Amino acid sequence: MPRQYEFGLDTFGDVTAGPDGAPLPHAQVLRNVVDEAVLADRLGLDFFGIGEHHRHEFAVSAPDVVLAAIASRTERIHLGSAVTVLSSDDPVRVFQRFSTLDAVSNGRAEVILGRGSFIESFPLFGYDLSQYQELFEEKLQLFAALLTQEPVTWAGTLRPPLTDQLVYPPVEHGRLKTWVGVGGSPESVVRAANYGLPLVLAIIGGSPARFAPLADLYRRALEQFGHDPQPIAVHSPGLIAETDAAALDTLWPHYEVIINRIGRERGWGPATRAHFEAEASEHGALYAGSPETVAQKIAAAMRSIGATRFDLKYSNGTLPHEVMSESIERYATQVVPRVRELLAEQDDAEPDAAEPDAAEPDARAGSDASATPADAPPAS
Known part of the structure; x- marks a missing residue:
């Protein structure tokens, strides 16, 4: 039986350049994100994710509000965060x-x-940043309890307790599809498995094959905790153009700006074209190139990890809206069909392979969070 695969897009609403090269207003960027999601829906993609940030490079601080606007203009595409920063939010409100x-x-x-x-x-x-770890641990525990949609009695140390509390509105059919995004630590992977939640691996640098052991650890941990198999998704940045050279030449100046801006805050050295091209090579985590190049890389990454969903982080720094829209169209109409073809060939060659659940969301691996080529990933 053929496996089921899904393909999506992620964005943080990066503040992009207008026709004159000047940054667009945040409000216009938000309207453009809605248009990009409408395009993704029209082209038949499976998922559109929006990350949460609170700084001037990114326009989206309230993903759920933007997603609601997108919901009113789309019909079938699934809509989600990429990621919701649970540590500094309230699980009930989320x-x-x-x-x-x-x-x-x-x-x-x-x-x-x-x-x-x-x-x-x-x-x-x-x-309090000194409670970074404890905040996420405690709030994830409460959120997992809310997913049952039964009266919750819960007590922690960083939030008031709940006693036989129902939360409204309930999800109409089944339960809210909830993933945990991680940046590459074994502890984060095991945490997601402990709650039986699907996993998003944010891979934004180095070889995706480096994450195969983490995927294996996650599957083993699910079994040990007594949970059913869960899907694994991959989130990585990229750009699709007509040729490899066109993709690299188009993306590089925008990639360089965001990497260097954030790098100055974090003590990284300046971005170099050589490193950029290494990340876009066969074994890197930057999916920038022609449709065939990108399709081959996505298929290889999904095979090595056992992922059933791939989400392309299509916004990268100041990359203009028009360029991103063209990349979305190539991704949906050329890359995704080719990846499905490549994966089907492998599945046909392995008729006895166990079928994973369908996916329904770095060399700089590290913090758990939503990711750009410059920051760490969707998080746990």
Whole structure:
């Protein structure tokens, strides 16, 4: 029986350049993100994810609001966060916002929970960074309890307790599809398995094959915790153009800007074209190239990890809206069909392979969070 694969897009609403090269207003970027999602829906892609940030390079601080706007203009594409920074939010409110999105989208909502690779949300909402780990652990525990949609009695140390509390609105059919996004630590992978939640691996640098042991650890941990198999998704950046050279030449100046801006904050050295091209090579985590080049890389990464979903982080720094729209179209109409073909060939050659559940959301591996080529990944 053929495996089921899904293909999506992620964006953080990166503030992009207009025709004159100047940054667009945040409001226009948000409207463009909605248009990009509408295009993805029209082209038949499976998922559209929006990350949460609280800094000037990114326009989206409230993904669920933007996703609700997208829901009103789309019909079938699933809509989710990439990621929701649960550590600096309230689990009850996150559940309520996404169960509401699920209702208005007629069952198409997903949420990817993570810790975030940036820290701006902690002082913004009054959280202590010294409790970075404890905040996520405790809030994920509560969120997992809310997913049962039964009265919750819960007590922690960082939030008031709940006693026989129901949370509204309930999800209309089944339960809210919830993933945990991780940046590459074994502890984060085991945490996701402990709760029986699907896993998103944010792979934004180095060889994706490096993450195969983490995927194996996750599958073993699920079994040891007594949970059913769960899907694994991959999130990685990229750009599709007519040729490899065109993709690299188009992306490089925008990639360089965002890498160097964030790198100055984090103590990284300047970005180099050589490193950029190495990441775009066969064994790197940057999916920039012609449709055939990108399709071959995606298929290889999904095979090595055993992933059933791939989400392309299509926005990269100041890359213009028009360029991203062209890349989305090539991804949907040329790359995805080719990847399906390549994966089907392998599946046909392995008729006895166990069928994983269908996916329904770095060399710089590290913090768990939503990711750009410059920051760490969707998170746990």
